[in-house]
Amino acid sequence: MADLESLIGTHNPICPAGMGGIAGPDLVAALSEAGALGHLGGIRLPATDLQSWLREVKSKTDKPFAVNLVPPGGGPDGFDAQLEVAIAEKPKAISLYWGDFETTIPKIKAAGITTMVQIGSVAGAKQALEQGADILIAQGIEAGGHVISKTGLLSLLPEVLKLAGSVPVLAAGGLSSAEKIKTVMGMGAAGAWVGTSFIAAEESNAHPIYRQRLIEAGPDDTHHGHFYSYGWPIGTPYRVIKPKIKALRNWKAAGARPGNTDRFAQTVQLYAGQGVGDIQKSEPAQDILRHLATGL
Template structure:
């Protein structure tokens, strides 16, 4: 998809991604959106139908076609995924791993080379292994590269970071797990909030279901941009979040199972084959960042230690190493093999070799229940948003509490 988002229907892209179908009437689009192309089926171009576009506070602020943001997943949401999501009309979000600032700058420059549309960078405010995951140098890179949106996860960013980013024209978001955390983020000046419910994959300390948290945060901050995170993987789940007051959706697990995600093929396939009960919250995985709760796929190692995380011996049981990975692929000095220790918290990527049954694979059960296959990211964005638009056009039942699957 090319061209400036100036309120007109953009010309169709002739890129590599498939689509929600040809432009036409509502019935024609619905039929196309409900079908999943086979692996060998010819790929159609993506068409964004301006008449069907969901306009929210988020789309107006950033000039987006769709209120869709991919979760900033470290090691998985690299430039190809960011570019694909932004080009499809959403906001691509780079997952900045604990990496040297020059690596972050190279990633941002790669994104800018691939799209002229808005994008963002997600940063983790935490420490582990004797280092801070995000430093002022990372903030300075985002400022120098004029990143439109920077989101923070876990800890509170220092006031000088926030002040510098906002002075440079960058919107600052915070991922929050409770109303109290939302109130604190607003106090230090967050422009937007990402309400992370307990269904969300990855590092998560929420005890509240996604839609309940969205309602509570919206009541606290009616005029602030609000995204919903956790259990959102198709049009109806996106529509419910928007109906409950979200200005957009923050989508993680569904995007793991995308062509452009830098996740291991076996990880993607497990997400596509998983169901609502196939994830657990555990503190098993470290040692890079020990003791942190993560929602992950329930594989062999998770089942083995479920409820016994506090009894893991030190040193841990065999095997000492579970595989190898390349933490910063494609960057000078970033391709060196990394030996993954037992209980490594890094997810298996396209470069990983080893036993996936020993690895941490962030995933939401509520999302996996809505995922059937691995698809191009652009197709996921368009089909999810166009379906959400149709559901919201006739929102019968969206206020029913039973509609939210919070089984994990």
């Protein structure tokens, strides 16, 4: 079985998460140039726009990068159209989340593309392995955004590692410091899947108010909710930070982008993991990556 480096094309064990709408070409290219596997967020993009983003990344870097695809809220053209475009553009890897990928994984692997599957349970890990996943991403309930797990990372990870055998496992959920990443790698994880830290990067597609709210937030400010997030069924679980002023709270969960109004960015429940308290400022993605990799 191949090791993580050969599967993702880089020796850096920190894998940026594919955050839909937030992880655009600028962030992906910056991270790939810095030695990580930059990860494009494809959810809800029409297939033609996804193709444009994939090609834009290629124009900005010749380093390996990946794209994240999620069936729910797959965009006007749907998940299948996105998958067709992604396979045709041949990124180094395609990561998958929140679905049954029995027919999807063979298509990706037949094209010579590494397949990563994010799971949140032992049962999910078993299914992904049976379907042929090259890499597992074990997500704990501490993670920001949509959270498939009901279990803390430190309880889930050892069980997934035992099941995975020689298949590399990335740990995910609240890993916003080098110390936390060293802890999970000491447990046997091949690397870390990191999202919230990179939302604060200068190159991300996050609204400036989103970045500022992350900087101001602490771990006690995250909330595990089950109500409404754009493009997902009512009741889908997620982790967010809420506005501090209750009167301003928007009942939606989302990731605010530059095209959103300031009021939306100020009032919406914003996706963020429990490691948000480690974020002190907005800075270039390569600097964030360097801080996270300290001592690895």
